[in-house]
Amino acid sequence: MDDFLTPVSTTKVKRSGDTGPLIQESHTSNTKSKYTTIDSPDSAMEAFRGQPDLATVRRVVQYLATESNTKDGFNLLIPDPVSANIAYQLVNTTIPDYWRTLKENGIERQHIIRCLQNPCGIGAVITRLRPLIADCRQKKPVGNIRDASSHIEDLLEVLERILHGDRSPSQVWSDIQTHAKNSVQSRMMWKEFVTQVASGRILSLVAEAEDVLKEREGSRTASWLADGNEYGNWLGQNIAAFMNNCDKTDASVAAVVELCSKTLTLGYTDRIVNAMLLVLIDTESINAFEFFLSKMKAFEQRKYINSAITVLAKQYFASAVESKEDAFIKPSLIVSGVATFIHILIKNNELLREHLVSTMTKATIPSLDDSLAARRSVIAAIAQDEDNLQTLLENSLKLFGDSFYIKHTPILQQEAIAQTLVITCGYVQRSQPMFLTMMAKSSYHVTGMSNRIGASSPRARFLGIAVGTAISKMVDNPELQLKFDLDGNEAIEAKWYQRLTEINDKLGNIEALRTRDKPNMPKRREPTAEMVSRSKPPATKKARARPSKAAAITEIKGPRIIEVFSDSEEDEDADLVPYSKPDSDPEDDTDDPTEINRNKPTAPVYIRDLIVGLRDQENYDRHALALSTAAPLIRRKANFGTEVTDHIEELATILVGLQDNLELEGFAEQRQQALIAVLLAKPAPMAQWFARAFFSGDYSLTQRTAILTTLGLGARELAGLKDSSTEDLIPPTPSFPSKQLPPHLHALYSSPSPTNEPLAKITSSLSKQLLSPLAAQAADQLTGPNILKMRTFSSRMAVESRRQKPIPNALAQIVADNFFFPLTGRWWIQMRASNPADSIYTSTHLLPAFLHTLALLMQASGPNTLALPQMTRELWDLLLSVRSLALSDKPILGALLFAFLMLLETNEDKERLATEQGKELLETQEWVRMVFEGLPAGEEGGEDERVRVLAAGVVVRAQELVERYQRRLVGDLMDY
Secondary structure, X not given: OOOOOOOOOOOXXXXXXXXXXXXXXXXXXXXXXXXXXXXXXXXXXXXXHOOOOHXXXXXXXXXXXXXXXXXXOOOOOOOOHHHHHHHHHHHHHHHHHHHHHHOOOHHHHHHHHHHHXXXXXXXXXXXXXXXXXXXXXXXXXXXXXXXXXXXXXXXHHHHHHHHOOOOHHHXXXXXXXXXXXXXXXXXXXXXXXXXXXXXXXXXXXXXXHHHHHHHHOOOOOOOHHHOHHHHHHHHHHHHHHHHHHOOOOHHHHHHHHHHHHHHOOOOOHHHHHHHHHHHHHHOOOHHHHHHHHOOOOHHHHHXXXXXXXXXXXXXXXXXXOOOOOOOXXXXXXXXXXXXXXXXXXXXXXXXXXXXHHHHXXXXXXXXXXXXXXXXXXXXXXXXXXXHHHHHHHHXXXXXXXXXXXXXXXXXXXXXXXXXXXXXXXXXXXXXXXXHHHHHHHOHHHHHHHHHHHOOOOHHHHHHXXXXXXXXXXXXXXHXXXXXXXXXXXXXXXXXXXXXXXXXXXXXXXXXXXXXXXXXXXXXXXXXXXXXXXXXXXXXXXXXXXXXXXXXXXXXXXXXXXXXXXXXXXXXXXXXXXXXXXXXXXXXXXXXXXXXXXXXXXXXXXXXXXHHHHHHOOOOHHHHHXXXXXXXXXXXXXXXXXXXXXXXXXXXXXXXXXXOOOOOXXXXXXXXXXXXXXXXXXXXXXXXXXXXXXXXXXXXXXXXXXXXXXXXXXXXXXXXXXXXXXXXXXXXXXXOOOOXXXXXXXXXXXXXXXXXXXXXXHHHHHHHHHHHHHHHHHHHHHHOOOHHHOOOOOOOHHHHHHHOOOOOOOOOOOOHHHHHHHHHHHHHHHHHHHOOHHHOHHHOOOOHHHHHHHHHHHHHHHOOOOOOHHHHHHHHHHHHHHOHHHHOOOHHHHHHHXXXXXXXXXXXXXXXXXXXXXXXXXXHHHHHHHHHHHHOOOOOOOOHHHHHHHHHHHHHHHHHHHHHHOHHXXXXXXXXX
């Protein structure tokens, strides 16, 4: 091996004049930095590039901040290489190295923020965040400890401080006006800033960064820049402040309009407009909003006015419950104030006036269909122009009597157009009575009344009668007025519609809108002395052991009462057996007297005490006791006095929004009991309240599901239907207190269950009841001819014992107008106002519970409900509209098939069903058959098998109807 490598020659090299070692120690002296003076952008850039120390960084940022505040000084917003390099060095090097040191000094912190408060600085922060986020998400090799999360936190904090406050756009625009070289450069820089803050770029990037940080520390508080609602509030406040501070030059007006236009693409229009209006109302700057609104494009103006009406309706009229009683409707300062607000926006804008007239009849703003007070405000604003008022009357009259509209529009929207029509008639009758007389005699009204009276829906007929009577009372002589024999609630409601013609809302003062005690906000009670004393921490051991000096020197003066014992009394008491000692308190096991709590809360006796206990989530014992006793207390107080009814909306608001922050045992069941008790205290108005809260309230999926469960189980209890699901949620009659709950309640509370379990139990049991006869009939057909079978006969007594006794159904009279139609009507409003695929109401978590609730409401109302035909029509249209969502989601498909089955079973008048709903019947039959054939055969007892059974049941019931009324269906569907 040594022979393979043979040296050819060897040469020695000697370094001349180098006698020292090859590696020598270099000695450096502590000298001052060469960047002692920063007097130009170039020197600042060179200082950043030379790895500056802390003192140099302080001088540089001070120089840049000072220059940014001078008119001819240097500012990073100017797009040139020097600005880009300085911003890059400041964000990529200085902030990671020195931010946590500099931010302790308020002046130095402000200097850095001032330097970056421009499009160039914000863009540098955004550009730096992207690679840091990507780096955190990459899988790093073993041993690599590099972590960029701390740099992301610093940049997010810097970005928060850059955008903090309500003057960011104003400050950036002022800097652009000061430092821009020409108008073209000014527009380009402003456009870049608007794109950064109003297009969702910051919002999406910060949200992505927060996801990365939460993976590393789960307890982190997310930045407000990642919350769309908070970001929308910030943007709305800044836009309002920008409008107030604008100098009204052409360039400034164009800048405000561009910012307002871009915010419409963010996706939080209502939240932005809400924040804007609060600022504008408080600062009395509505005219500024009207000025800039008129400068926008037509579709942008329509979007802003729609959003403004939606926000005003939610802010001031969200909790208003309409009481349809025969009483004078009082004018409202809030209604007049909102009317004035709307009038200011549309008084000089013909486009918006025409848009509002069209909106009142086309139902493009959901809040108008949902709130009578909101419609009153809009009509009062429109009434200032007689031409627009006449147009509104004519359009409403045409639409109200249209036969297609009567047949296919939800009752909720038909009620809205009826109320709009009679209110408008009242305004027209006071200003131009002749025009109202002409419209009352026109073919629109005559044909519309005929279509209404001939409608199949009782509710549609009643609306025609109520509106026709109200109009006739205004234009006809007493002997020629329309008169209908109505009784009960219909007579009272018809008189209420006549009262609507007397409404004459005037333009009021916007000052009424500035009050902080808004109708939809519960009043905050000031803490009482008792609450303060309970919230104080327990006294120390030393304080408890030392007696009070005041007690030691107290002397009783005056006559005394002395108890005198006689020997006879003592002899008599000798035969009495003393009570045994009470059970030991677990808190007495400790020897430390400071840990013993003798001031235990007592169960609330009054509703006001219950409300205080439900709000007090800091005191565990008091809150838990209030929640556990809420349901029996509300039920006990509901029929005695007005204590519950006076606080019922506040109670419902607290209970629906309640969260289990203390992790109470049985929280969901106890809250559900209390909600059902609130509903049963005033069924009709509270059912409307719950339906409105389900769609318009800011609640979670669990809270919305609890609302649906309340409506479903409360309706079944009103109908007198008892089963295990409803009985378990009815609190028992209070008995002597013990440590062990009754068995059924102990089982309920000991095992946690999901909030929607009662609905699932009821739907499962009803499905078995409906499908069991079909299965028995199918098995009977497979066993042979009937002549070979033996039939057993039961005695009459046995048959009578099994027959269900008739029970009073208190639900049938109120289910349609208060439970069913508010849910279906608002569902259609939400679907038309947004994309159904992106709506939470069509999600797999909420839509099945919603369909189950509607099906249970129809089943509980019974086959003899007068409004059943209209309920059937609206439910059938709703079910057919969600077929595309059900094909890809088994829970939705199961709920949809159950609703179909319940719809076919509840309608006992099969002939009417085949005659009036023939097209829907055939369409349902073919679609469910196609679904049944496409479903795989799942495991016995599994979800697939359950869905197949439901589909088979719907196909069988539909097939029975089609075969029985085949001739009638063929004759009616010749043009289908």
